[in-house]
Amino acid sequence: MRPDPADITLHLGDCEDVLDRLPAGSVDLVVTDPPWNLGLRYGRHDDAQPPERYEAWLARVVSRCTDLGARRLVYLPGRHHLPRTGTVLEPAGLTPTAVLRWQRAEGDWEPVVVADVVPHVRPVAPGTFHAPRPGPDEASGHPCPKPPALLAWLLRRTAWPGATVLDPFAGTGTTLVAAASLGLRAVGIEQEERFWVAATVRVAGCAA
Numbered sequence: 001m002r003p004d005p006a007d008i009t010l011h012l013g014d015c016e017d018v019l020d021r022l023p024a025g026s027v028d029l030v031v032t033d034p035p036w037n038l039g040l041r042y043g044r045h046d047d048a049q050p051p052e053r054y055e056a057w058l059a060r061v062v063s064r065c066t067d068l069g070a071r072r073l074v075y076l077p078g079r080h081h082l083p084r085t086g087t088v089l090e091p092a093g094l095t096p097t098a099v100l101r102w103q104r105a106e107g108d109w110e111p112v113v114v115a116d117v118v119p120h121v122r123p124v125a126p127g128t129f130h131a132p133r134p135g136p137d138e139a140s141g142h143p144c145p146k147p148p149a150l151l152a153w154l155l156r157r158t159a160w161p162g163a164t165v166l167d168p169f170a171g172t173g174t175t176l177v178a179a180a181s182l183g184l185r186a187v188g189i190e191q192e193e194r195f196w197v198a199a200t201v202r203v204a205g206c207a208a
């Protein structure tokens with residue numbers, strides 16, 4: 001499928017503010033990679049919050065997404081948060097339905113949780129994707145971009161034809177570029193201008 005950047009919208013701002021302005025019913029599923037509260041330097045975002053505050057914040061963002069109409073969430077919670085994903089999913093009315101694996105190296109993997117507003121008609125089979133962890137993004141200094149091939153693999157397994165994908169933590173735009181490569185519509189939100197610029201450039205270039 002030929003990528004079409006015209007089907008990708010990228011907002012600059014705090015995802016809670018932007019989500020409040022998006023029209024109800026405008027997204028079908030969320031595919032995202034939130035900050036993991038490990039003290040990384042993103043800029044405005046405080047990545048070293050007390051755990052309860054971090055979980056409450058993420059739960060608020062995810063609930064806003066399901067309020068908009070998203071019926072599926074696919075996200076990398078960070079392995080250390082895996083036992084506590086219920087604090088994020090339950091307030092949003094989501095039930096975990098599958099856990100996929102990103103195998104970054106021998107003995108080093110990260111979970112990808114799929115959670116649905118049940119009943120959901122598109123079951124996801126468990127699976128593992130092998131890809132090394134990329135280094136920081138040279139252009140923007142983003143500390144932890146994800147492999148484009150991982151996001152394309154996730155979208156192929158979890159999205160469906162005609163779906164609009166939302167990434168409220170777009171970073172350098174990896175989810176959006178993967179969505180475009182599969183002919184899916186996507187909406188991204190990123191609050192740091194330098195990452196948003198990197199994402200905008202990548203999206204604009206993905207049809208070149």
Ligand SMILES: C[S@@+](CC[C@H](N)C(=O)[O-])C[C@H]1O[C@@H](n2cnc3c(N)ncnc32)[C@H](O)[C@@H]1O
Nearest residue numbers: 014015033042045145146169171172174190191
């Ligand atoms: C783990 S990174 C995502 C990386 C992305 N998957 C990629 O491949 O580039 C999380 C992103 O969330 C952004 N972020 C943090 N808080 C935010 C907020 N309130 N609204 C929008 N973006 C936010 C950070 O600036 C960071 O770029």
